[in-house]
Amino acid sequence: MVKLNPNFAKLQANYLFSTVRERTNAYAAAHPDAKIIRLGIGDVTKPLAPAVIEAMHAAVEEMGHAETFKGYGEDFGYSFLRSAIADNDYAPLGIKLDIGEIFISDGAKSDTGNIGELFSEDCTVAVCDPVYPVYVDSNVMAGRAGDYDGERWSRLVYMPCVESNGFVPDLPEKPVDMIYLCFPNNPTGAHATYDDLKRWVDYALKTGAVILYDAAYSCFISEGLPRSIYEIEGARGCAIEFKSFSKTAGFTGVRCAYTVIPQELKVGGVSVNAMWRRRQNTKFNEASYISQRGAAAIYTEAGAAQVAEVIGYYKRNALMLRDGLRSAGFTVYGGENSPYIWMRTPDGMSSWDFFDTLLDRVQVVGTPGSGFGPSGEGFFRLTAFGTLEMSEQALERIRSAF
Numbered sequence: 001m002v003k004l005n006p007n008f009a010k011l012q013a014n015y016l017f018s019t020v021r022e023r024t025n026a027y028a029a030a031h032p033d034a035k036i037i038r039l040g041i042g043d044v045t046k047p048l049a050p051a052v053i054e055a056m057h058a059a060v061e062e063m064g065h066a067e068t069f070k071g072y073g074e075d076f077g078y079s080f081l082r083s084a085i086a087d088n089d090y091a092p093l094g095i096k097l098d099i100g101e102i103f104i105s106d107g108a109k110s111d112t113g114n115i116g117e118l119f120s121e122d123c124t125v126a127v128c129d130p131v132y133p134v135y136v137d138s139n140v141m142a143g144r145a146g147d148y149d150g151e152r153w154s155r156l157v158y159m160p161c162v163e164s165n166g167f168v169p170d171l172p173e174k175p176v177d178m179i180y181l182c183f184p185n186n187p188t189g190a191h192a193t194y195d196d197l198k199r200w201v202d203y204a205l206k207t208g209a210v211i212l213y214d215a216a217y218s219c220f221i222s223e224g225l226p227r228s229i230y231e232i233e234g235a236r237g238c239a240i241e242f243k244s245f246s247k248t249a250g251f252t253g254v255r256c257a258y259t260v261i262p263q264e265l266k267v268g269g270v271s272v273n274a275m276w277r278r279r280q281n282t283k284f285n286e287a288s289y290i291s292q293r294g295a296a297a298i299y300t301e302a303g304a305a306q307v308a309e310v311i312g313y314y315k316r317n318a319l320m321l322r323d324g325l326r327s328a329g330f331t332v333y334g335g336e337n338s339p340y341i342w343m344r345t346p347d348g349m350s351s352w353d354f355f356d357t358l359l360d361r362v363q364v365v366g367t368p369g370s371g372f373g374p375s376g377e378g379f380f381r382l383t384a385f386g387t388l389e390m391s392e393q394a395l396e397r398i399r400s401a402f
């Protein structure tokens, strides 16, 4: 008889965002006139840039004619997009990538969730705490997390990201093999400096660990901070980088992202790049031509300007929320070089109590920090991905509630 993968039974029944959605919907059903402001789930609200729409329209048109129709794409993504990425996202940072090191995909969630397939089940995994849940749950499914005690997984190494370390983790005390890092960070909004990343790269090179670097929010970085782990010397030998057009250009519904695996990254002499090629060849058939044409359009002059304007809009929301909450007396982190606001709950309230109180008193929805890991308890995440009006109203309401 068939047996199920027992690791799935270990997963917590409720995914954080489903719980947030359920509680919000229950409140809305009981209070049909309430005007709820949702700043909980990290989805964008601005439409796609005109240059992207134009490129996608043209791509759809090509699909309608035998001479220009596209079926299965080029392996690992169209070279027009991979070259544009190498030339625009990396060359200006002084990083030279071969397009064979860039893999186009349909999302950084799937790639960060799938990358673990390349590594042994015995590897010890280190995650930031609080953390983007995908890194944890995908390792639970893979049998690398051990057992859950209601707060922590027994085999995961948690790296607390707390006020005392500026939400940038310290090196782990126990040896670890796979290290997930994400900067600018979801959920804390913290960013890492060159020195912070150098400490991690040096550690990984010394111990033979691999860094899985999620740079989904790098477009929110202004001057003076690393936008790619490959800005650090030696990172090509120890790090994989994930990027996405979701937060950069509003592609959460279109789907297009990419992963960089340098040729130098070898484990026991085996090329990780070659393994991922083999894996993708077997299990993946590329993002659609239309999505890839849309993504390439953000590297045109017009597209780049339009996308920068939207990012600037979200960044202004973030600063406005951060400064407004601070001046109202809240302790607030993030919001700079990041679309996330990480606020301490007032009066020592738990994250979920604060969630319920805000929903009940002023109908503002955020995400309870404890849902991202034990060190998130007592914190609350708000996103700057709403409209300016939503963000201003949410700020006004939170101030009036406390």
Ligand SMILES: *Cc1c(COP(=O)(O)O)cnc(C)c1O
Pocket: 042, 106, 107, 108, 109, 110, 132, 182, 186, 214, 216, 243, 244, 245, 246, 247, 251, 252, 256, 257
């Ligand atoms: C939004 C987000 C992503 C992007 O996911 P996609 O699948 O590309 O939409 C990746 N990592 C983090 C931490 C995110 O918050």
